[in-house]
Amino acid sequence: MQRYSLFSLARNALSDHQNWQQAWRSPPLRDTYDVLVIGAGGHGLATAYYLAKNHGITNVAVLEKGWLGGGNVARNTVTIRSNYLRDESIPFFVKSVSLFEGLTKELNYNLMYSRRSMVDVVQTWGRLRELKRRMLNMDIHGSTYEQLDVEELRRRIPALTGGGPESRLPILGGMVHPDAAVCRHDAVAWGYARGADARGVELHQKTEVKALLRNVDGSIAGVETNRGTVRAGKVAVAVSGHTTSLTETVGLRLPLKSFNLAAFVSEPVKPLIDVIVNCPDIGVYLSQSDKGELVIGGAPDPGQSFRRDIKQNVFENAVSAMLELFPAFRRLKLMRQWGGALEIAHDGSPIVSRTDIPGLFVSAGWWGGFKAIPAGGYTLAHLVANNQPHKLIEAFSLDRFRHLDFVLESGTTTAR
Amino acid sequence: MLHIPCPFCGPRDESEFAHGGPARQQRPDDLSPLDDAAWVDHLTVPPNPVGPVREKWWHVRGCGQWVTIERDTLTHDILEETGE
Numbered sequence: 001m002q003r004y005s006l007f008s009l010a011r012n013a014l015s016d017h018q019n020w021q022q023a024w025r026s027p028p029l030r031d032t033y034d035v036l037v038i039g040a041g042g043h044g045l046a047t048a049y050y051l052a053k054n055h056g057i058t059n060v061a062v063l064e065k066g067w068l069g070g071g072n073v074a075r076n077t078v079t080i081r082s083n084y085l086r087d088e089s090i091p092f093f094v095k096s097v098s099l100f101e102g103l104t105k106e107l108n109y110n111l112m113y114s115r116r117s118m119v120d121v122v123q124t125w126g127r128l129r130e131l132k133r134r135m136l137n138m139d140i141h142g143s144t145y146e147q148l149d150v151e152e153l154r155r156r157i158p159a160l161t162g163g164g165p166e167s168r169l170p171i172l173g174g175m176v177h178p179d180a181a182v183c184r185h186d187a188v189a190w191g192y193a194r195g196a197d198a199r200g201v202e203l204h205q206k207t208e209v210k211a212l213l214r215n216v217d218g219s220i221a222g223v224e225t226n227r228g229t230v231r232a233g234k235v236a237v238a239v240s241g242h243t244t245s246l247t248e249t250v251g252l253r254l255p256l257k258s259f260n261l262a263a264f265v266s267e268p269v270k271p272l273i274d275v276i277v278n279c280p281d282i283g284v285y286l287s288q289s290d291k292g293e294l295v296i297g298g299a300p301d302p303g304q305s306f307r308r309d310i311k312q313n314v315f316e317n318a319v320s321a322m323l324e325l326f327p328a329f330r331r332l333k334l335m336r337q338w339g340g341a342l343e344i345a346h347d348g349s350p351i352v353s354r355t356d357i358p359g360l361f362v363s364a365g366w367w368g369g370f371k372a373i374p375a376g377g378y379t380l381a382h383l384v385a386n387n388q389p390h391k392l393i394e395a396f397s398l399d400r401f402r403h404l405d406f407v408l409e410s411g412t413t414t415a416r
Numbered sequence: 417m418l419h420i421p422c423p424f425c426g427p428r429d430e431s432e433f434a435h436g437g438p439a440r441q442q443r444p445d446d447l448s449p450l451d452d453a454a455w456v457d458h459l460t461v462p463p464n465p466v467g468p469v470r471e472k473w474w475h476v477r478g479c480g481q482w483v484t485i486e487r488d489t490l491t492h493d494i495l496e497e498t499g500e
Contacts, residue, residue, distance in 0.1 A: 244464040255460040257438075258489070302435035304489045306466050313417045313431045346460040401460050402452070 001198035003108055023190060024197035029204050029227050033061045035384060036223060036232040038209050038246065040064035042073035042185075042370065043363050044238035045192035046377020047384070048201045054378070055385035058200035061232075063225060065208040069189030072240045075308070075340035076370040077263050077297045079276055079287070081118050081180040082143040084411035085134050088395035089349065090141035092375055095392055097179055099374030109191030111183040112290060116275050118180035119148070119156060121325060123169035123281035131175045131280075134411060148174035159272055162325040169281060169324075180276055182287055188373055211249035212360065220250075220359035236361040236384050241306065241341030243364040252355055255346040255401050256365055260301040262310035262339035264318075266332040268292030282321035293335065296322060306341045342367060347406035352380055353397040354387070362398075367412040418492060424479045436472030438462045439484050466490050 002008065002021040012020055035051060037044045040062045051057040064070075080100050082093035104111045122128045135145035153174035154160055163171035193203055204227075212235065213221040222231035237246055241258050268291050276287040283299035298318025301311050315337065323330055345351055345365035350372065352363045363380045366372055375392065382390040389397060395407050418430040441458065444450055450458075463469060468486050475481045486496040 242466075245466055253457060253461045255462075257462055257464050303471055303487065304438070304464065304469050305492070306490050307492070311417060313429075343464075401456055404456065404459070 001108075001194065004110075023194045024203055026205075027202050029061070029207065029230065030202075031229065032231045033202075034059040034232060035234045035236065036060070036230060037062045037236045037238060038223065039071070039237070039239040040068040040189075040193065040203055040205065041071045041238065041240060042069075042188055042192070042373035043240070043366065043376045043380065044236075045069075045189055045196060046373050047236055047238060047363070047380045048377075049192045049196040049199070050378050050381035051385060052196055052199035052201050055381060057385055060196075060200075061202045061204055061230065062196070063207045063209055063223065063230070064203070064205045067205050068193055068203060069186055072340040072342055073185055073189045073370065073373070075263075075338050076185060076368075077285070077287070077295050078182045078185050078370060079118070079180065079285070079368075080183065080371045081177055081276075082371075083118065083134060083138060083145055083177040083180075084143075084409065085130075085137060086349070086407050086409055086411075087137065087141065088407045089409055089411065090138055090143050092379075092392045092396075093371065094141060094143050095378070096372050096375035097181070099378065100181065100183065100371075103188075103191065103374060107191035107195050109187055109194060111187045111191060113181060113183040114290070115179075115181040116287070117156075118177040118276040118278055119153065120175040120177075121153065121157075121160065121163065121277060121279045121281075122172050122174055123163065123279070125172065127281050128172055130410060135175065144178050146176050146178070148176055150174075156275060157273060157277055159326055159328060160277070162323075162327050167324065171325075176275075182276065182289075185370065188370075192377070209246065212246060214250055214357065218357060220357055234359045234361070234384055236363065236380060238363045238380070240364070240366055240369060241343050243343060243362060247355070247360075247362065250357060250360070252357060252360070254351070254362065254364065254398070256343040256351075257304050258306055258341050258343045259303075260305035260307050260309075260311070260339045261297070261342055262301070262314060262337060263295065263297040264310065264315065264337035265289070265296065265335050266294040266329070267335050269294070269332065279321070279325055282324060284318050284321045286322065294329070294332065308339050308341065310337045310339045342369070344412070346401065348409040348412055349407040350376070350396050351398060352376065352383065352389070352393040353399075354383065354389075355398060418487070418494065420473050420475075420483060420485060421494065422475050422478060422481055422483055424481050425475065428475065428478055432475060432477040433473040433483075434476045436474050436482065439470035439472050468495055
């Protein structure tokens with residue numbers, strides 16, 4: 001792998017940047033591998049990377065229906081945080097945040113990682129109670145949450161001029177999560193792809209998996225793709241939003257529902273907000289990108305959906321909610337909008353698990369899965385390599401549904 | 417925005433409705449022959465097709481009627497209105 005550095009930049013400048021190596025190869029598709037990872041998104045690529053790096057398993061192919069990093073890893077709001085509620089969730093997300101912190105150096109790829117606090121604007125007593133409960137649990141597990149009074153909240157977010165005593169929902173206070181960060185989403189996918197490729201993993205784009213295949217003994221045999229049959233003893237499914245469509249080809253039903261979650265960005269403006277602002281009571285959150293655009297997300301479309309656009313009324317709800325608290329944003333033009341199909345499990349927690357089909361693993365239910373990419377890949381690779389779950393994901397197995405032993409989570413996204 | 421056919425008011429904007437979740441699957445009449453797996457399946461696994469789902473909507477900012485519709489999860493076309 002060609003290392004990126006100031007020196008390599010200078011050397012390539014001398015030859016007009018004509019001699020950079022391609023970031024990853026495009027090898028021909030073989031018919032057998034040790035492990036297949038379906039989905040070249042954040043989780044799939046991270047899994048392939050850690051399979052090669054931590055477990056020495058390099059006879060791996062990542063199969064992608066579209067293009068690398070073109071799914072939900074390109075369709076999110078890049079928030080990295082660990083302010084979750086449950087004992088099972090917090091350590092997992094603390095691990096993910098800590099992996100993200102060292103990732104630029106590890107992957108030799110600039111993720112433009114920018115640590116900035118996440119500030120919750122609290123407008124109901126019930127929400128304040130719930131967040132304080134999270135704070136107590138986060139203290140135990142090494143994450144951080146602190147309460148702010150209204151004055152301090154408005155000092156940290158000068159643009160927050162709405163929510164006064166006369167408003168529909170007056171602001172009661174805030175919570176700040178100093179561990180939160182944002183980074184460049186494409187770079188996460190590309191960095192993991194390049195790192196995996198350098199260790200021998202093959203990346204195959206435009207290779208759509210049509211169905212999973214089983215052996216006569218019931219174990220996984222491989223997959224049927226638009227480029228032919230590919231065999232492997234282990235198959236990991238990381239296709240956020242479309243997991244059930246794939247697993248049902250081998251009769252495996254999973255407790256997942258797919259929804260459309262959307263976001264949009266404003267025109268770029270001067271630096272205005274230096275934290276991630278989350279307004280859980282009205283269901284909107286926003287941060288400012290390095291380019292100056294405000295990146296704004298709202299609540300999901302309530303009905304099941306596999307669409308990638310945004311519904312007008314969902315969009316209007318998010319905008320009108322935001323304007324209650326940030327009336328000055330009325331003058332901003334909105335530039336782009338996007339949505340993605342993602343899925344949520346019956347209890348709101350992710351599923352990283354073996355299945356009833358030997359050799360088939362699923363990573364699913366990532367409602368807000370961008371922040372989980374490093375730890376999700378790290379633990380799924382461990383599971384695939386050892387056939388035993390890493391201790392961080394023991395609670396996220398499918399067995400919990402079998403015993404109705406749910407991990408009910410409220411910290412997944414805003415408005416939940 | 418969906419135009420949801422309310423049996424009382426006719427087609428109305430989705431913003432007048434609250435989503436009521438997937439239409440409940442028929443509860444098995446006799447639970448005794450069910451094994452745990454089948455019961456857990458009934459409790460936790462909803463249909464999640466790229467295609468038609470049956471779901472409930474409540475005309476809360478209208479007449480108050482509950483409506484069950486069949487809607488395509490990819491096109492958002494409402495295929496069938498089955499009433500309460």
